[in-house]
Amino acid sequence: xxxxxxxxxxxxxxxxxxxxxxxxxxxxxxxxxxxxxxxxxxxxxxxxxxxxxxxxxxxxxxxxxxxxxxxxxxxxxx
Amino acid sequence: xxxxxxxxxxxxxxxxxxxxxxxxxxxxxxxxxxxxxxxxxxxxxxxxxxxxxxxxxxxxxxxxxxxxxxxxxxxxxxxxxxxxxxxxxxxxxxxxxxxxxxxxxxxxxxxxxxxxxxxxxxxxxxxxxxxxxxxxxxxxxxxxxxxxxxxxxxxxxxxxxxxxxxxxxxxxxxxxxxxxxxxxxxxxxxxxxxxxxxxxxxxxxxxxxxxxxxxxxxxxxxxxxxxxxxxxxxxxxxxxxxxxxxxxxxxxxxxxxxxxxxxxxxxxxxxxxxxxxxxxxxxxxxxxxxxxxxxxxxxxxxxxxxxxxxxxxxxxxxxxxxxxxxxxxxxxxxxxxxxxxxxxxxxxxxxxxxxxxxxxxxxxxxxxxxxxxxxxxxxxxxxxxxxxxxxxxxxxxxxx
Numbered sequence: 001x002x003x004x005x006x007x008x009x010x011x012x013x014x015x016x017x018x019x020x021x022x023x024x025x026x027x028x029x030x031x032x033x034x035x036x037x038x039x040x041x042x043x044x045x046x047x048x049x050x051x052x053x054x055x056x057x058x059x060x061x062x063x064x065x066x067x068x069x070x071x072x073x074x075x076x077x078x
Numbered sequence: 079x080x081x082x083x084x085x086x087x088x089x090x091x092x093x094x095x096x097x098x099x100x101x102x103x104x105x106x107x108x109x110x111x112x113x114x115x116x117x118x119x120x121x122x123x124x125x126x127x128x129x130x131x132x133x134x135x136x137x138x139x140x141x142x143x144x145x146x147x148x149x150x151x152x153x154x155x156x157x158x159x160x161x162x163x164x165x166x167x168x169x170x171x172x173x174x175x176x177x178x179x180x181x182x183x184x185x186x187x188x189x190x191x192x193x194x195x196x197x198x199x200x201x202x203x204x205x206x207x208x209x210x211x212x213x214x215x216x217x218x219x220x221x222x223x224x225x226x227x228x229x230x231x232x233x234x235x236x237x238x239x240x241x242x243x244x245x246x247x248x249x250x251x252x253x254x255x256x257x258x259x260x261x262x263x264x265x266x267x268x269x270x271x272x273x274x275x276x277x278x279x280x281x282x283x284x285x286x287x288x289x290x291x292x293x294x295x296x297x298x299x300x301x302x303x304x305x306x307x308x309x310x311x312x313x314x315x316x317x318x319x320x321x322x323x324x325x326x327x328x329x330x331x332x333x334x335x336x337x338x339x340x341x342x343x344x345x346x347x348x349x350x351x352x353x354x355x356x357x358x359x360x361x362x363x364x365x366x367x368x369x370x371x372x373x374x375x376x377x378x379x380x381x382x383x384x385x386x387x388x389x390x391x392x393x394x395x396x397x398x399x400x401x402x403x404x405x406x407x408x409x410x411x412x413x414x415x416x417x418x419x420x421x422x423x424x425x426x427x428x429x430x431x432x433x434x435x436x437x438x439x440x441x442x443x444x445x446x447x448x449x450x451x452x453x454x455x456x457x458x459x460x461x462x463x464x465x466x467x468x469x470x471x472x473x474x475x476x477x478x
Contacts, residue, residue, distance in 0.1 A: 001259075002259045002262050002263075003259070005255050005256070005258055005259030005262065006259035008255050009253065009255030009256030009258075009259060011252070012251055013212070013249055013252030015248055016246070016247075016248035016249040016252055019245050019248065020241075020245040020246075023241055026237065027236065027237040027242070029236075030235070030236030031245070033236055034219060034223070034235060034237060034242070035215045038218040038222050039211065039214060039218060042185065042218050043192060047185065047186065047189055050186070051189075
């Protein structure tokens with residue numbers, strides 16, 4: 001099963017590459033540049049930024065939650 | 079006991095690669111650099127499964143759209159139901175947009191593996207990582223270019239969108255099959271396993287994270303699908319297009335000015351048949367029997383809208399030059415001087431269909447120039463880019 005999936009996948013990828021190489025409408029350099037560009041953009045810019053923002057926001061939330069839990073509770077005298 | 083020698087290829091694949099010096103193991107490569115306890119193989123497997131389903135649906139509906147626009151000899155596409163392409167293309171764009179949060183979660187869940195140490199243990203491991211890089215790059219390519227296309231922002235794409243998006247779709251599916259094949263034991267194990275304990279001290283559980291991502295995908299769908307699903311138009315705040323926003327209450331992708339349509343005084347429609355030809359001016363076209371039909375315009379970018387069209391049946395024009403309207407194929411040529419879509423072919427099932435018109439009026443009024451005045455093609459169950467505007471010539475052919 002695993003070998004069949006891998007073999008089929010390699011064949012489909014080969015079909016994609018062969019198709020792109022023989023299709024006159026494909027600007028091959030542009031497609032490759034965009035493939036590399038989105039990978040670098042995502043892995044080195046978007047994801048680190050998302051993780052950093054989530055860390056800062058998470059820390060701020062935890063600080064607020066801690067302060068709230070430390071605040072003395074005032075009860076009504078009635 | 080004598081050991082059976084391993085095949086050469088397996089031995090080569092399993093050959094260990096030299097590890098880089100430890101002093102290079104810095105920053106995100108350090109052990110414990112990523113601390114979120116929410117990441118797990120189970121979360122990755124579930125996110126991957128949802129994403130594979132979304133990508134699969136997107137691929138099949140996109141492939142269908144490609145085949146309709148570039149039909150090979152074996153392909154046959156019916157003219158009914160008239161709304162079928164509207165639905166398949168609406169599903170294509172909706173699943174593509176819903177993939178954005180799913181892809182985000184999936185890539186976040188495996189992000190630490192990008193910085194695994196050593197980067198490649200064996201030749202097989204290096205090849206697997208290269209395959210993953212292709213899968214991630216192609217997946218991002220499809221989602222990003224699809225969103226840019228829906229927003230009609232072509233500047234950042236240094237290629238012709240339709241061709242690039244089509245071939246990279248095959249690349250994604252191939253890389254996905256390889257990835258599933260490589261990870262199948264882990265995927266099976268994690269999907270079969272019962273839910274384990276949530277990570278200690280985490281404020282957000284994995285189940286909540288998955289639910290939140292599913293909800294985000296649902297919200298994205300609800301907020302955009304109204305561009306094709308009329309009842310949801312009121313809640314579709316993020317829909318890139320309002321299909322009724324345009325002249326005569328219908329959106330326009332390419333205006334007459336953008337298509338280079340000049341002065342149309344003295345307009346003539348040439349109908350060239352295998353045996354004879356006719357040249358008709360607008361008055362003669364208007365004098366032919368007029369028919370009114372309700373048909374949607376369904377754009378490849380996902381928006382669609384219904385409209386009422388009035389004009390001459392294409393089959394009547396085919397009969398006018400002595401061809402058999404039940405078997406003829408018609409090349410429709412626009413007056414626009416250039417452009418990939420200045421010509422389209424109407425296959426025999428559509429030529430024969432009485433709903434296929436050379437329309438002269440839209441919603442009761444003469445066509446606006448941006449909708450193709452003086453005459454345009456409107457046919458059922460067909461992508462908007464093939465509904466040729468500013469029609470100047472019809473070439474009728476007998477089927478091959």
